[in-house]
Amino acid sequence: MQYSDKVLDHFSNPRNVGEIADANGVGEVGNAKCGDIMKIYLKVSDDGIIEDVKFKTFGCGAAIATSSMATEMVKGKSLEEALKLTNKAVAEALDGLPPVKMHCSVLAEEALRSAIADYYKRMGKDPSEILGCDCDCAHCHEH
Amino acid sequence: MKRLVYTDNAATTPISKNVYNAMQPWLTGGFGNPSSLYGLAWDAKRAMDGARATVAKGIGCDPDEIIFTGGGSQADNLAIKGFMPGRTAKGRKHIITSKIEHHAVLYTCQYMETLGYRVTYLDVDAQGRVDLGQLRREISEDTALVTIMAANNEIGTIQPLAEIAQIAHEAGALFHTDAVQGVGHMPIDVHAMDIDMLSLTAHKIRGPKGIGALYVKKGIDIVPLVHGGGQERGKMCGTENIAGIVGLAEAVRDATARMDEILPRVQAMRDRLVEGIMKIPYTHYTGDPVNRLPGTASFIFEAIEGEGLIMRLNNEGICGSTGSACSTGSLDPSHVLMAIGLPHEIAHGSLRLTLGEQNTEEEVDYILEKLPQVVETLRSMSPVWENGKPNMTAATELHAH
Numbered sequence: 095m096q097y098s099d100k101v102l103d104h105f106s107n108p109r110n111v112g113e114i115a116d117a118n119g120v121g122e123v124g125n126a127k128c129g130d131i132m133k134i135y136l137k138v139s140d141d142g143i144i145e146d147v148k149f150k151t152f153g154c155g156a157a158i159a160t161s162s163m164a165t166e167m168v169k170g171k172s173l174e175e176a177l178k179l180t181n182k183a184v185a186e187a188l189d190g191l192p193p194v195k196m197h198c199s200v201l202a203e204e205a206l207r208s209a210i211a212d213y214y215k216r217m218g219k220d221p222s223e224i225l226g227c228d229c230d231c232a233h234c235h236e237h
Numbered sequence: 238m239k240r241l242v243y244t245d246n247a248a249t250t251p252i253s254k255n256v257y258n259a260m261q262p263w264l265t266g267g268f269g270n271p272s273s274l275y276g277l278a279w280d281a282k283r284a285m286d287g288a289r290a291t292v293a294k295g296i297g298c299d300p301d302e303i304i305f306t307g308g309g310s311q312a313d314n315l316a317i318k319g320f321m322p323g324r325t326a327k328g329r330k331h332i333i334t335s336k337i338e339h340h341a342v343l344y345t346c347q348y349m350e351t352l353g354y355r356v357t358y359l360d361v362d363a364q365g366r367v368d369l370g371q372l373r374r375e376i377s378e379d380t381a382l383v384t385i386m387a388a389n390n391e392i393g394t395i396q397p398l399a400e401i402a403q404i405a406h407e408a409g410a411l412f413h414t415d416a417v418q419g420v421g422h423m424p425i426d427v428h429a430m431d432i433d434m435l436s437l438t439a440h441k442i443r444g445p446k447g448i449g450a451l452y453v454k455k456g457i458d459i460v461p462l463v464h465g466g467g468q469e470r471g472k473m474c475g476t477e478n479i480a481g482i483v484g485l486a487e488a489v490r491d492a493t494a495r496m497d498e499i500l501p502r503v504q505a506m507r508d509r510l511v512e513g514i515m516k517i518p519y520t521h522y523t524g525d526p527v528n529r530l531p532g533t534a535s536f537i538f539e540a541i542e543g544e545g546l547i548m549r550l551n552n553e554g555i556c557g558s559t560g561s562a563c564s565t566g567s568l569d570p571s572h573v574l575m576a577i578g579l580p581h582e583i584a585h586g587s588l589r590l591t592l593g594e595q596n597t598e599e600e601v602d603y604i605l606e607k608l609p610q611v612v613e614t615l616r617s618m619s620p621v622w623e624n625g626k627p628n629m630t631a632a633t634e635l636h637a638h
Contacts, residue, residue, distance in 0.1 A: 126621060129562045129570070131621060
């Protein structure tokens with residue numbers, strides 16, 4: 095598997111690894127059977143800014159690199175901006191992914207949306223109105 | 238300079254100095270086509286004849302029972318595709334193989350099914366040993382060929398070749414073995430073991446890539462795989478790769494002659510490596526603990542994924558391999574890990590380190606220093622690793638939906 099230098103960098107020195115003890119949005123997608131699970135923790139401020147974001151990932155090099163890049167791309171952004179992040183943008187920011195690894199970037203996008211959906215739920219809002227679905231991606235994520 | 242610890246000798250091996258020296262003259266001066274009719278060509282022909290005798294001696298057969306091929310995969314293809322339509326198969330339409338064969342055998346068998354042949358894929362036990370009871374039950378008067386590998390490339394398990402050959406022969410079938418991982422790594426004598434066809438390759442025993450051989454016992458009819466100018470008794474045509482053939486012969490000669498010297502040393506290093514790695518918690522040793530290739534150390538680490546493990550090891554200069562799905566580009570872990578009954582959830586965390594004679598005790602120390610750190614780092618990043626142990630229930634619950 096040939097990876098770009100950026101993928102190798104984000105894999106070897108991943109940004110934002112860990113958990114947030116007082117996270118107010120947590121999302122987890124994927125499953126161990128398929129070999130990848132991503133969990134994203136968000137700390138969202140009262141005015142809707144992602145103040146902090148962390149991840150934990152069980153998966154291949156591309157899964158870890160996309161988690162790292164996706165979290166870096168949304169840190170400090172508003173939820174609205176974060177929701178505009180596409181898997182393609184994550185892959186492009188990493189200077190591309192091998193075709194068989196594109197699903198890892200999908201997973202990163204889903205994990206983020208799932209965490210944001212969890213935040214909205216905790217705030218008493220129906221995430222499906224904002225996100226178009228309830229983003230319970232762990233249940234609809236299919237390979 | 239970045240350090241390099243090469244422990245992926247089941248993937249390929251570095252060419253030895255002996256092999257290089259043997260090949261060198263045939264890459265430059267001795268370029269004649271052995272089919273031509275002058276001195277330059279006779280030299281090449283003589284070198285090829287000598288190499289054929291050397292390879293034959295290495296596995297205990299006659300020189301005219303050796304067909305040179307472009308490697309192990311071609312040898313496997315020739316054995317199966319060439320034998321089944323041949324006279325010796327007597328019109329029988331059934332092949333028996335195992336679920337843990339190399340793809341060169343497995344996919345060839347699947348292809349044979351599309352041609353109307355019937356194939357039985359034998360189960361293996363948790364250590365990767367072929368189910369001989371099932372072989373006895375499945376074999377019939379319609380079985381032409383039993384093809385079972387000598388030793389497995391992923392987990393190192395060695396199969397009982399002589400016993401399988403006997404069962405095949407009692408039913409009037411022939412026995413082929415893919416010994417690509419076996420030759421030079423375990424004692425093999427085709428006469429003593431009563432093997433009818435055997436595939437081997439040079440690059441697993443410090444020879445060059447792209448050259449191998451198929452042993453076909455006298456009297457067995459096989460149809461050509463590559464038609465052409467009549468080379469290799471017309472079974473595998475094409476102008477011979479003399480340098481490769483000479484390199485193969487030297488690799489076989491060296492590996493088989495020095496087995497008693499090399500293998501115990503490699504196995505002692507392997508055992509120390511395994512002992513050290515098994516101290517990492519939630520680690521499993523895969524394959525047969527006793528009947529296995531001396532250099533093969535294969536593991537499962539819970540809560541991490543193999544490709545990431547290989548990449549982190551690469552950052553430390555260590556070369557290994559994995560059977561994780563991510564390494565294959567599919568979503569399933571390797572067919573071998575599935576066949577030995579590992580659950581998907583943990584099969585993704587596989588690692589294979591295969592030692593060779595060029596490895597050192599100091600390299601084993603280095604791996605034992607780095608590998609536990611790498612596993613720990615990946616586990617610290619894993620959502621299915623909590624408080625020093627795997628938390629796969631979360632994962633299993635996710636999967637249940």
